[in-house]
Amino acid sequence: MSDLWRYPFLPDARKAVQGLELETLLDDPLCGEARALAIERLNAAISDSLDELGAPVDARDEETYLLSFLFSRLILSAQADSKVINWVALTEALRAEATLNLETAAVLVHVSEQLGVPVKMVGKSFQVDYTVYLTATKNLRTGRWKLVNRGVVDGKVMLDQRTLVRVLREIVVEHLQSLPELPEGLGRKVLERFSPDMEVMQEMAKERQERALRELGRLDFGKAPPCFNGHLIDLQAGVNLPHPARFFLTTFLTALGQEPDGIMELYATAPDFKESVTRYQVEHITGKISNAEYDTPSCSSLISQGVCPGGNALCRQIVHPLSYYRVMAEREKPDDVRRERLALIAGSGSAKFWAHLPLDAPDDAPPRSLAAALDADGPSRVTAQVEHFRGIGTKVDDKYICWASARLVDDTVERSLETLPLLQWEWTLPLAHAKERGEEVEVTLLPVKLGEQRRLHVLAAG
Ligand code: SF4
Known part of the structure; x- marks a missing residue:
């Protein structure tokens, strides 16, 4: 078969560079090009730009390509970073599928x-033994992959x-994810030689993960x-999440409103990432391949499943x-x-009072004590203690509104002062945390009069 470089994971490709002593080649100046190409190939796979790699120009160049693939396997094995391994396997397998x-x-x-997966051409189709099919599709469990939906005739x-190519992609991913275990000496040598490149790869894998997040x-x-x-x-840190946590996410x-493909990418850095299994789970849960779209579990379910890490002040209202x-x-x-x-x-409060109430903090509010802030005409930045905090859920005119009230104080005032209702929880949560921890918190506030009462209108906090 020509063009073996396109499929360097095949036994034929391995045979083409058989007999080479990789440990020796690690230091061989003649293999510098293959080593550099291995790094280039891994970087391209991690950053999803394999198409930019180009093609070998002659037979010698093709051997360099095949050798570079072997070096890349050594590097992945020594590095043992599941994020990097998963991205490489996924991108390489998708590329192989396209080719x-x-x-x-x-x-x-x-x-x-x-x-x-031995197959035989029958007309325009490929015939495969059902036992081989079952093994090859063990990770593909959706309806159309089930044997009963495939129509088995005489065991074929x-x-x-x-469909055949899709099955082959499964096998390629699995092959690329299972790396050879290196003898200790060789592993150490690979680590020594390639550790700066490995750091770059880890950074690139992190960037790809961040991109997956942005693409959400x-x-x-x-x-x-x-x-x-x-x-x-x-x-993102490469922790294997238990099923209830994945189901929840x-x-x-x-x-x-996120799409299954975007969600799938998020899981690609999990150490136990199996593309087909993850795709199946995501597509099943999201209703793409099932009749049911599953609802997000409630807090009580998440608490009983151990998915809730313990809520904050807002959690107590919902x-x-x-x-x-x-x-939020x-x-x-x-x-x-x-x-x-x-x-x-x-x-x-009058309609005029509410109509003119500012809602956002200016960037240039000056720092003041609470006493000075009370006499100021505009907003001030004040570092205060939260003497009292209370989260509340209120039903008003058929609307359920989560809000909070707080009392703030510093040593320039005799008594704490109450805030206007706090409905913006990105400001409200820092107040709740400060109260829980007995810490001070910086707030941007405006003194207002609600009827006869002096109140603090919080425009920002934290
Ligand atoms: S209480 Fe908060 S943290 Fe816990 S499950 Fe509910 S929303 Fe999540």
Whole structure:
């Protein structure tokens, strides 16, 4: 078979460079090009730019390509970083799939054989023994992959070209993820030689993970509850999340309008990442391949499953993580709606008072003591103690509003002063944390008069 460099994971490709002593070649000046190409190949796979690698120009160049693949396996094995391994395996397998889809039937028959899936051409289809099919599709469990939906005749299953190639992609991913165990001396040598390159790869894998997060679109992580952000951080750090945590993340993201493909990418850095299994789980949960789209579990379910890490002051006012996200979106409401909600909760104050109430903090509010802030005409930045904090959920005119009230004090005033209702929880949570920890907190506030009462209008905190 020509063009072996396109499929360096095949036994044929390994044979082409058989007999080479890799430990010796690690230091051989003649192999410098292959070593450099190995790094280039890994970097390109991690950053999803394998197409930019180019093609060998002659037989000698092709051997360099094949050798570089072996070096890349050594590097991945010595590095043992699941994030890097998963991205490389996924990108290489997707590329192989794209290339195989353009191959002739004869090449496909040969590649399948090499990958342990012997097939026979029957007309335009590929015939495979059902036992081989079952082994090859063990990770593909959706309806169309089930044997009963494939129509077994005389122990044989018929596959079209695309389906066969999809099965082969599974095998390639699995092969690329299972790396050879290196003898201790060789592993140490590889680490010594390539550690600066490995650091770059880890950085690139991190960037790709961040890109996957950015590509989640309109999602605002600042509004997500602790259960979501905590597990997301774990996922990025390469922690294997238990199934209930993955189920929660997937349903939560789906409820916020994220697509299965974007969600899938998030899991690619998990140490136990199996593309097909993850795709199946994500597509099943999101309803893409099932009749049911699963709902995001409630807080009580997440608490009983050990997914809730312990809530914060806002969590105590809600019963569902999606409510948390919605409450945190207060600032996105139109100003007149925000003012109306404040007035509803306060229950007093003239229409003129609420209509002119500023809602956002200026960037240049000067720092003042609380006493000086009370005499100032405009907003001030004050470092204060939270003497009292209370989160409240109130139903007003069929609307359930989560809000809080606090009393602030510093040593320049005799008595603490009460805030206007706090509806913006990105300001409110820092006040709650400060109260819980007995710490001071910096707030931007405006003194106001609500009827006869002096109140503090908090415009920012934390
Ligand atoms: S209480 Fe609910 S929203 Fe808050 S962290 Fe726990 S599960 Fe998440």
